[in-house]
Amino acid sequence: MKTKEVVLTGNQAIARGFYEAGGLVAASYPGSPTVDIMESIKRNYDEIYSEFSTNEKVALEVAIGASFAGARAMASMKHVGVNIAADPLMTFTQTKINGGFLLVTGDDPGMSSSQNEQDNRIIGKFANMAILDPSNSQEAKDFTKIAFSLSEEYSTPFMLRITSRLCHSRSKVKLEKREERDITGFNGDLSDYCMVPPNTYKKQYVMKDRIEKLKQAAENMDINILEEGNNKDVLIITSGLVYNNLKELGLDISIYKLGMVYPLPIEKIKQLAKEYSKVIVIEEMMPFIENELKINGIDCEGKKYFSFTGELSTEDIEKGLFSAGVIDKLKYKENDEVKTVQRLPMFCSGCPHRPVFDILKKSRKKVIGDIGCYSLAALYPLEVLDTIISMGASIGILKGMTKALNMKDKGEPLVAVIGDGTFFHSGMPGMVNMLHQMEDGENMTIIILNNGTTAMTGGQHTASSGSYAEEDDMNVNMVKLINSMGFDRVKVVDQFKYKEAKNIINEEIKYPGLSIVITTRPCALKFKIKETHFYVDPKICIGCRSCVKTNCPPILMKEYEGFDKLKSSINSDMCVGCSVCAQVCPVGAIKRSE
Amino acid sequence: MINKNIILAGVGGQGLVLTTKLICEAALKAGYDVKSNDVIGLAQRGGRVWGSVRIGKKVYSPNIPPKSGDILLALEPLEGLRWSGILKEKAKVIINISKIPPAHVMAEKEKYPGDIEERLSKKYDVITINATDEGKLLGTPKVANTILVGIMAKYLDIPMDIWEEAIKENVPSKYIDTNMKAFKKGYDM
Numbered sequence A: 001m002k003t004k005e006v007v008l009t010g011n012q013a014i015a016r017g018f019y020e021a022g023g024l025v026a027a028s029y030p031g032s033p034t035v036d037i038m039e040s041i042k043r044n045y046d047e048i049y050s051e052f053s054t055n056e057k058v059a060l061e062v063a064i065g066a067s068f069a070g071a072r073a074m075a076s077m078k079h080v081g082v083n084i085a086a087d088p089l090m091t092f093t094q095t096k097i098n099g100g101f102l103l104v105t106g107d108d109p110g111m112s113s114s115q116n117e118q119d120n121r122i123i124g125k126f127a128n129m130a131i132l133d134p135s136n137s138q139e140a141k142d143f144t145k146i147a148f149s150l151s152e153e154y155s156t157p158f159m160l161r162i163t164s165r166l167c168h169s170r171s172k173v174k175l176e177k178r179e180e181r182d183i184t185g186f187n188g189d190l191s192d193y194c195m196v197p198p199n200t201y202k203k204q205y206v207m208k209d210r211i212e213k214l215k216q217a218a219e220n221m222d223i224n225i226l227e228e229g230n231n232k233d234v235l236i237i238t239s240g241l242v243y244n245n246l247k248e249l250g251l252d253i254s255i256y257k258l259g260m261v262y263p264l265p266i267e268k269i270k271q272l273a274k275e276y277s278k279v280i281v282i283e284e285m286m287p288f289i290e291n292e293l294k295i296n297g298i299d300c301e302g303k304k305y306f307s308f309t310g311e312l313s314t315e316d317i318e319k320g321l322f323s324a325g326v327i328d329k330l331k332y333k334e335n336d337e338v339k340t341v342q343r344l345p346m347f348c349s350g351c352p353h354r355p356v357f358d359i360l361k362k363s364r365k366k367v368i369g370d371i372g373c374y375s376l377a378a379l380y381p382l383e384v385l386d387t388i389i390s391m392g393a394s395i396g397i398l399k400g401m402t403k404a405l406n407m408k409d410k411g412e413p414l415v416a417v418i419g420d421g422t423f424f425h426s427g428m429p430g431m432v433n434m435l436h437q438m439e440d441g442e443n444m445t446i447i448i449l450n451n452g453t454t455a456m457t458g459g460q461h462t463a464s465s466g467s468y469a470e471e472d473d474m475n476v477n478m479v480k481l482i483n484s485m486g487f488d489r490v491k492v493v494d495q496f497k498y499k500e501a502k503n504i505i506n507e508e509i510k511y512p513g514l515s516i517v518i519t520t521r522p523c524a525l526k527f528k529i530k531e532t533h534f535y536v537d538p539k540i541c542i543g544c545r546s547c548v549k550t551n552c553p554p555i556l557m558k559e560y561e562g563f564d565k566l567k568s569s570i571n572s573d574m575c576v577g578c579s580v581c582a583q584v585c586p587v588g589a590i591k592r593s594e
Numbered sequence B: 001m002i003n004k005n006i007i008l009a010g011v012g013g014q015g016l017v018l019t020t021k022l023i024c025e026a027a028l029k030a031g032y033d034v035k036s037n038d039v040i041g042l043a044q045r046g047g048r049v050w051g052s053v054r055i056g057k058k059v060y061s062p063n064i065p066p067k068s069g070d071i072l073l074a075l076e077p078l079e080g081l082r083w084s085g086i087l088k089e090k091a092k093v094i095i096n097i098s099k100i101p102p103a104h105v106m107a108e109k110e111k112y113p114g115d116i117e118e119r120l121s122k123k124y125d126v127i128t129i130n131a132t133d134e135g136k137l138l139g140t141p142k143v144a145n146t147i148l149v150g151i152m153a154k155y156l157d158i159p160m161d162i163w164e165e166a167i168k169e170n171v172p173s174k175y176i177d178t179n180m181k182a183f184k185k186g187y188d189m
């Protein structure tokens, strides 16, 4: 039978690899660039139990449990998600591996959709894991499978590090059959799984020994590939997509392409280094491979010629090699520069966040932001948020800032906003913490934007999705939860009743203690909300632009025949009928169509 | 066919990812090597989005090197203009001229450029169509991108029956007919 060949993204290829490897349990928390690994498993592979867990720590723990039971298990998350999961990870990696274990981390050089650019190869090494780094979709699939067999063979948890570009790049993949596997069950020795001293003492040696053995195996591993050119001057060491970007240059040059970037085949590289006059490492972000080589006494260069931040495109590599004197001509010219109007992302038509931020902008108060679609409120034209750090951080920051300001008599009313996804992910501990030393005069308002989904990452469920979607398996009642935590000033608002919502939010901001406001409208995109559209009556419109300032995509000032002043207009194809613009219009010029 | 580098540019929510996938799958079926970039980053919320497809005998990087684009599929004119800098001289530019104003234009801080076609025609071979309106005539503006793909298909060495197969496999079943009509509409232009 001919093997079937298809085009898959890196994410889809990892999902396929897990399926073919006989994977049983996959857990994840959504985050770009890896979110589609789990979506693809859910769409295609019923044999696998898959869940979007409450946060990355829980996802990792679910996968750990399955691995303990002997199942091949995978946890996938964006790079910063590994920070959340780091506590169980750092201790889990000391245990014996029963079912193969893979942690997939989506790094984001260039930060196309992330709050930082951390290089998780560092965490992989820190946690004593072996790290694979694929360069296309075929390798993403193959390496996923290899990770499971090596993980079991060397009793070591593996990390697959993939970058955002590859996650979303399609290329050819040959499909193979799923390997059906039974599980052993959990009947291990407690000293291998109860990580308390003295059990942990010997584990330090076990971890060292595993990495040592993998290092030896790396010397002849066929995913570390040497391509010899005629030129013996330079040896390039690289991995991942950077390899393909380098190949694009079509140079006659020797390349050692690493499939496993930790531990490295040090002896082999020492040997090779003797044959060449110069070793150059090309890698994105931190000088990880370069430093490993230097620690091991191998003379090499790298970051001297290539940027420490962002992606390394073919042109960047060409420039780096030129400055290193490896090539003497630049083949690529610069792109023509095209200057034009910028285009920033904005809330969708009918977004439930829109009226809240319109109200907050008018309140002119400082607003501590958090991570979600509402982070867009930091951008033009809203520019309402004053800080954004990491998921769930708004609550602790609100408390600390309020305390410090009050202690020096500089108190002012502060507002924090947090989505339901972020609230359940890591906002809850901050909320409970709020109950500490509440004093009068600490004017804090927390607005929980309960839109029933983690909208920003593509509309995955949250623990409170069940209140908007009956088919969802979780329906935590946000209001009951907040009340039972012990907060007594809790207001529930329908933000599409604009005036009422404005009054309540402003009242709560004024209230000199802690108050919590929970909004109730669902995400318009996820829940495909579309009601009859609104239109502007140009005869009534006075051109005040209040509606335009809500920044809803269909609203635009335009020329009408017979009027000399510009009047507002609404593109009926785009309007989903939330009515917010009509409510901010001072003269009633915006009406719902029949 | 010699290597072809295709750039797609549009606005979040215009279905760029699906269009990229359609082109990739047709290329694969026709026996080519293919690599693409989908949007990375904020895909849905009205921001600028772009993708690329590279087709040929052997493709290494999914990224199009500077000034190497052969075809630009502009799902929106301003976004087409923004990405045109990556094109070769005389490249084909296929534009859906239906405009989506960005926030700064909505707020009247800046004007939507009025000379996009003119500027692009000076350097490139420009084909324009209001694919959104044409799509509506066929039944739904959702097939606008398929019309553009139909126009592009004339410049790629991929047989018609392969395009038909790829469309059938990649669009929701109730839209197959409309998409077929849309593709032909573009192809026959």
Ligand SMILES: Cc1ncc(C[n+]2csc(CCOP(=O)(O)OP(=O)(O)O)c2C)c(N)n1
Pocket (backbone or CB within 6 Å): A029, A030, A031, A032, A078, A080, A081, A084, A115, A371, A372, A373, A374, A391, A418, A419, A420, A421, A422, A423, A449, A451, A453, A454, A455, A456, A457, A462, A523
């Ligand atoms: C630790 C971590 N995990 C995942 C993400 C990816 N991420 C960005 S926004 C978001 C969800 C936001 O959901 P919610 O707070 O409900 O806001 P919404 O987008 O629905 O408005 C996630 C998971 C992240 N930035 N950090």
Ligand code: SF4
Pocket (backbone or CB within 6 Å): A346, A347, A348, A349, A350, A351, A352, A353, A373, A451, A455, A456, A523, A524, A525, A526, B044, B045
């Ligand atoms: S996806 Fe949902 S929450 Fe995000 S901007 Fe759109 S409507 Fe708002």
Ligand code: SF4
Pocket (backbone or CB within 6 Å): A349, A350, A533, A534, A550, A552, A553, A554, A555, A570, A574, A575, A576, A577, A578, A579, A580, A581, A582
């Ligand atoms: S009613 Fe107004 S604010 Fe709501 S979606 Fe339509 S144009 Fe936007």
Ligand code: SF4
Pocket (backbone or CB within 6 Å): A536, A540, A541, A542, A543, A544, A545, A546, A547, A548, A567, A568, A584, A585, A586, A587, A588, A589, A590
């Ligand atoms: S808010 Fe009303 S009066 Fe003001 S521009 Fe909009 S439609 Fe016209």
